[in-house]
Amino acid sequence: MSWIRRRSGWTSPAEVDLFIARFESSAESLSQALRVAASSAAAAAETDADTVPFGQLQGTVVGLRYYTGVVNPGEMVALVREPQNPYDRNAVMVANMDGSQVGHIKKDLAAAMAFVMDNNLAKVEGVVPYRNNAFTMPVSLSFWGAEEDKPAFTQRMAQHGFKMNSGGIMSTSNGAQGGRPPAKKPVTIPLSAEELKNAFDNLFDGLMESKEGEKEAAELVSTPLLPHQKQALSWMCACENGSTLPPFWEQRGALYYNTLTCFSAKDRPQRVRGGILADDMGLTLSSKGKTLTTIALILTNFHQGKPLPVQRCEELTEMAPSRPEGSEDSTVVRDAAIGSPRSDSPQTSAETQEVMIVSSDAQKKKTTVLLEDLGFAAALSGSTSSTKPKNKRSAKKAVPKDDLDFAAALSGSTSVTKSKNKRSAKKAVPEDRVLPCISENAEELSARATLIICPLSVLSNWLDQFEQHVRADVQPNVYLYYGPERNRSTSFLASQDVVLTTYNVLAADHANKSPLHAVSWLRVVLDEGHVIRNPNTQMAKAVLHLKAQRRWILSGTPIQNSVKDMWMLLAFLQLKPFDIKEWWNRVIQRPVTQGDRAGLLNLQTLVRCITLRRTKSSTVNGRPLVALPKKTVCVEQVELTPQERAEYELARLEGQSTVSRYVAEGSVMSNYADVLAILMRLRQHCCHPDLLAKIASDLSVATTPAELRQRLVEKLRAVLASGSDEECSVCLESVRLPVITHCAHVYCRPCIAQVVASEREMARCPLCRSDLTISQLVEVPPEELEGEEDGARCERWRTSSKVEALLGNLLRLRSEDRSIKCLVVSQFTRFLSILETPLREQGFSFVRLDGTLSPEEAGSAGGVGLNLTAASHVFLMEPAWNPAAEEQCIDRCHRLGQTRKVFVTKFIVKDSVEENMVKIQRRKQDLVEKAFGSKNTDRKTSRIDDIRALMEL
DNA sequence: ACCGCCGGGTGCC
DNA sequence: ACCGCCGGGTGCC
Numbered sequence: 001m002s003w004i005r006r007r008s009g010w011t012s013p014a015e016v017d018l019f020i021a022r023f024e025s026s027a028e029s030l031s032q033a034l035r036v037a038a039s040s041a042a043a044a045a046e047t048d049a050d051t052v053p054f055g056q057l058q059g060t061v062v063g064l065r066y067y068t069g070v071v072n073p074g075e076m077v078a079l080v081r082e083p084q085n086p087y088d089r090n091a092v093m094v095a096n097m098d099g100s101q102v103g104h105i106k107k108d109l110a111a112a113m114a115f116v117m118d119n120n121l122a123k124v125e126g127v128v129p130y131r132n133n134a135f136t137m138p139v140s141l142s143f144w145g146a147e148e149d150k151p152a153f154t155q156r157m158a159q160h161g162f163k164m165n166s167g168g169i170m171s172t173s174n175g176a177q178g179g180r181p182p183a184k185k186p187v188t189i190p191l192s193a194e195e196l197k198n199a200f201d202n203l204f205d206g207l208m209e210s211k212e213g214e215k216e217a218a219e220l221v222s223t224p225l226l227p228h229q230k231q232a233l234s235w236m237c238a239c240e241n242g243s244t245l246p247p248f249w250e251q252r253g254a255l256y257y258n259t260l261t262c263f264s265a266k267d268r269p270q271r272v273r274g275g276i277l278a279d280d281m282g283l284t285l286s287s288k289g290k291t292l293t294t295i296a297l298i299l300t301n302f303h304q305g306k307p308l309p310v311q312r313c314e315e316l317t318e319m320a321p322s323r324p325e326g327s328e329d330s331t332v333v334r335d336a337a338i339g340s341p342r343s344d345s346p347q348t349s350a351e352t353q354e355v356m357i358v359s360s361d362a363q364k365k366k367t368t369v370l371l372e373d374l375g376f377a378a379a380l381s382g383s384t385s386s387t388k389p390k391n392k393r394s395a396k397k398a399v400p401k402d403d404l405d406f407a408a409a410l411s412g413s414t415s416v417t418k419s420k421n422k423r424s425a426k427k428a429v430p431e432d433r434v435l436p437c438i439s440e441n442a443e444e445l446s447a448r449a450t451l452i453i454c455p456l457s458v459l460s461n462w463l464d465q466f467e468q469h470v471r472a473d474v475q476p477n478v479y480l481y482y483g484p485e486r487n488r489s490t491s492f493l494a495s496q497d498v499v500l501t502t503y504n505v506l507a508a509d510h511a512n513k514s515p516l517h518a519v520s521w522l523r524v525v526l527d528e529g530h531v532i533r534n535p536n537t538q539m540a541k542a543v544l545h546l547k548a549q550r551r552w553i554l555s556g557t558p559i560q561n562s563v564k565d566m567w568m569l570l571a572f573l574q575l576k577p578f579d580i581k582e583w584w585n586r587v588i589q590r591p592v593t594q595g596d597r598a599g600l601l602n603l604q605t606l607v608r609c610i611t612l613r614r615t616k617s618s619t620v621n622g623r624p625l626v627a628l629p630k631k632t633v634c635v636e637q638v639e640l641t642p643q644e645r646a647e648y649e650l651a652r653l654e655g656q657s658t659v660s661r662y663v664a665e666g667s668v669m670s671n672y673a674d675v676l677a678i679l680m681r682l683r684q685h686c687c688h689p690d691l692l693a694k695i696a697s698d699l700s701v702a703t704t705p706a707e708l709r710q711r712l713v714e715k716l717r718a719v720l721a722s723g724s725d726e727e728c729s730v731c732l733e734s735v736r737l738p739v740i741t742h743c744a745h746v747y748c749r750p751c752i753a754q755v756v757a758s759e760r761e762m763a764r765c766p767l768c769r770s771d772l773t774i775s776q777l778v779e780v781p782p783e784e785l786e787g788e789e790d791g792a793r794c795e796r797w798r799t800s801s802k803v804e805a806l807l808g809n810l811l812r813l814r815s816e817d818r819s820i821k822c823l824v825v826s827q828f829t830r831f832l833s834i835l836e837t838p839l840r841e842q843g844f845s846f847v848r849l850d851g852t853l854s855p856e857e858a859g860s861a862g863g864v865g866l867n868l869t870a871a872s873h874v875f876l877m878e879p880a881w882n883p884a885a886e887e888q889c890i891d892r893c894h895r896l897g898q899t900r901k902v903f904v905t906k907f908i909v910k911d912s913v914e915e916n917m918v919k920i921q922r923r924k925q926d927l928v929e930k931a932f933g934s935k936n937t938d939r940k941t942s943r944i945d946d947i948r949a950l951m952e953l
Numbered sequence: 954a955c956c957g958c959c960g961g962g963t964g965c966c
Numbered sequence: 967a968c969c970g971c972c973g974g975g976t977g978c979c
Contacts, residue, residue, distance in 0.1 A: 133968090133969090135969090136967085
């Protein structure tokens with residue numbers, strides 16, 4: 001008896017809400033049933049690759065005449081259990097793609113299916129092969145499930161007298177043959193895992209060759225756009241104004257027909273007025289290219305293709321008197337009159353330095369700080385003081401301030417002063433009656449504001465960019481919706497040109513009569529949109545419930561590692577019918593994960609229709625979009641001295657015995673922090689002996705609460721410093737605002753706070769079920785980081801093999817060409833400190849960037865956009881766990897603006913944990929599962945495997 | 954006739 | 967529903 005209630009296949013609260021939304025007029029029983037289905041399946045299971053076909057069955061849909069839903073030949077239908085049906089508790093209803101009920105499954109078959117569905121022995125997909133009469137119709141049911149459930153399923157169906165046809169692979173390619181049953185399934189060879197992975201990796205590549213042309217930004221934009229930015233603007237405007245049908249839809253007479261599901265609708269399905277702008281980071285001067293393009297879009301494409309009507313600010317106009325129209329001219333005038341923009345100041349300062357030493361951790365966590373050069377710090381931290389002295393906002397910003405305070409101080413103050421402008425502005429610029437492709441009705445025309453949602457770390461970047469790229473005399477109303485004093489008036493928000501907020505504010509508001517959700521936005525923009533790829537998060541749900549005419553996702557990495565991640569993006573863009581997970585799963589995800597070629601082709605088409613992505617290697621009319629100098633990567637093997645080797649081996653043997661004990665006990669995960677600490681010590685040995693902190697690793701030796709706290713802080717710091725890209729088990733993202741529990745597990749503070757809040761009684765640690773309270777959570781006190789270092793530095797300095805390897809390279813390069821600048825990257829800030837000594841001794845000038853500030857504070861300091869193109873040689877002092885992090889470091893140099901050939905040197909200590917890390921990196925890249933919907937459980941086991949490999953166990 | 958057969962009424966779950 | 971099923975009317979050929 002193994003029919004334990006498992007998570008159900010196709011409903012999660014979010015998607016059912018969407019499903020129901022469309023349905024209000026329909027029969028009560030249906031929405032009821034859907035609600036019940038939703039509540040019984042609060043946690044949605046995913047369609048995983050381990051789903052296998054169980055077979056097919058021809059059934060009958062009855063009671064058609066009682067319902068409105070119509071079905072075309074070959075159309076897919078949804079099968080929904082309806083346990084509350086007063087006539088039959090086994091009822092299984094049949095619904096249309098738009099959610100209209102079509103009928104019921106005939107009761108004898110329904111009785112068999114009810115059991116199967118209720119116990120999640122199988123998922124059912126239905127296709128109506130043909131229509132015969134007005135009262136019943138046939139339905140071809142295919143059943144899918146986990147291999148181990150197949151016998152139970154088959155047996156149960158047999159008990160009811162139903163025998164499955166062979167469960168061969170069924171193609172999803174349009175079933176519109178309309179033929180008689182049994183429809184012949186074309187026999188196709190399923191894609192191999194390898195083919196799939198390749199196709200998937202290339203999904204976002206080579207999109208949008210330049211058939212779009214270029215579009216100039218409105219004159220309001222003061223920064224000239226680069227050619228590929230004009231191209232993006234052109235594409236974005238076309239997406240917003242065009243009226244093309246979404247992919248897979250075509251007009252057939254008076255109806256609109258979906259060629260994949262064969263559904264037809266009377267109402268024209270809205271083409272997403274928006275899409276995904278997924279330009280690669282290395283493509284732009286800092287990541288601000290997307291920001292600039294988006295600002296240009298906001299200003300250039302208001303209603304009916306006209307620019308945003310904004311009034312000039314009188315005082316500023318006086319200051320910078322009347323100037324010729326045309327963006328280039330005005331830029332020149334503005335620059336001359338007001339001072340040059342500071343976008344390039346990081347390079348300018350950096351150019352004076354020979355060596356930049358950078359903590360790669362700082363980059364990964366999007367933090368950047370500077371120790372040595374205060375001028376550089378000011379440039380990076382984004383103070384805009386010189387640009388517009390009269391502007392209140394700028395004046396405030398000139399004071400170097402903690403970003404959070406800064407945000408709080410700003411919120412509410414910005415546009416109040418200006419909001420009065422707006423009415424007159426609308427009159428001042430009369431709207432032309434030029435007919436656009438999309439006819440905009442009165443309500444649509446009333447929407448004005450663009451809502452931009454971004455991670456906190458890039459909030460101030462947006463504010464800066466608006467100031468920097470918009471003509472000084474026409475600042476649009478940009479309201480920062482953030483901080484306790486934020487203005488929650490719906491009408492105020494709706495009257496802004498731009499409202500800027502964070503995912504967290506949005507999510508927090510969503511729970512509690514959110515004004516953001518009451519506004520009808522002209523446009524919603526999700527910056528770093530991949531952060532909401534998990535649809536179960538509050539942020540994701542909050543985002544889905546926003547009302548908007550146009551929707552954009554900005555992201556450098558639209559898919560992180562699985563097809564699954566795509567769904568949230570499509571749902572946000574409301575790409576019919578994939579915004580409902582049932583259809584996404586059936587039409588794309590399940591076929592693709594099972595190697596269906598047609599499914600993959602459909603996915604490719606889909607992505608192509610809504611995405612603009614250019615990479616460094618993209619071409620326009622056969623010519624490279626951006627010509628980048630060549631990049632050479634080499635690995636330099638470092639041999640430890642006998643002394644270092646002896647110390648390393650000692651640490652390795654000790655670590656091995658501890659970890660092998662954990663492996664034997666099966667307690668690796670519960671001692672994860674310890675394991676990471678061991679690994680880190682080995683990695684530190686590879687770099688420099690003085691990196692090793694004297695950490696008492698055993699929590700049990702802590703006697704006093706203060707001592708325990710200190711131990712936890714050390715552990716947390718060890719985890720963070722390990723560079724393991726620690727993942728929060730609640731949100732499954734890299735931890736942000738990390739805290740450690742008394743049971744030594746690390747989470748994002750907001751995530752674990754939410755867990756605690758949602759627990760009625762005593763909250764438990766999601767990983768080990770220990771009791772926990774908010775007050776027990778421990779975080780790293782930021783100021784402590786500095787003090788300790790001084791202690792370490794006081795000791796007598798010594799060298800290490802790796803230090804020597806680096807110095808050898810630097811000295812050689814300097815003797816070859818004194819103008820060469822180098823970027824030295826390490827995840828250990830202490831290592832950077834150690835490196836300072838010989839660099840000074842040898843007379844190298846350098847700046848240092850590292851992550852001593854919290855992400856919020858440092859976010860504005862360059863963040864993801866940190867641009868280090870002044871350097872042409874990159875030295876990665878040690879391997880990263882995540883190869884993408886290394887790539888990111890390299891891309892700081894190898895991007896637009898780089899004029900020299902780029903050389904990358906990776907130092908790897910021979911016969912060490914570092915070599916094992918490289919092996920794992922390589923193996924991971926080959927691992928298909930990594931790219932395709934790998935299961936959560938596997939992630940854990942593969943981690944343990946990783947640890948064993950690292951420890952050579 | 955405790956049948957068969959006829960033909961009208963009727964029809965999801 | 968050009969079906970199946972029900973139940974009343976009917977009953978040699």
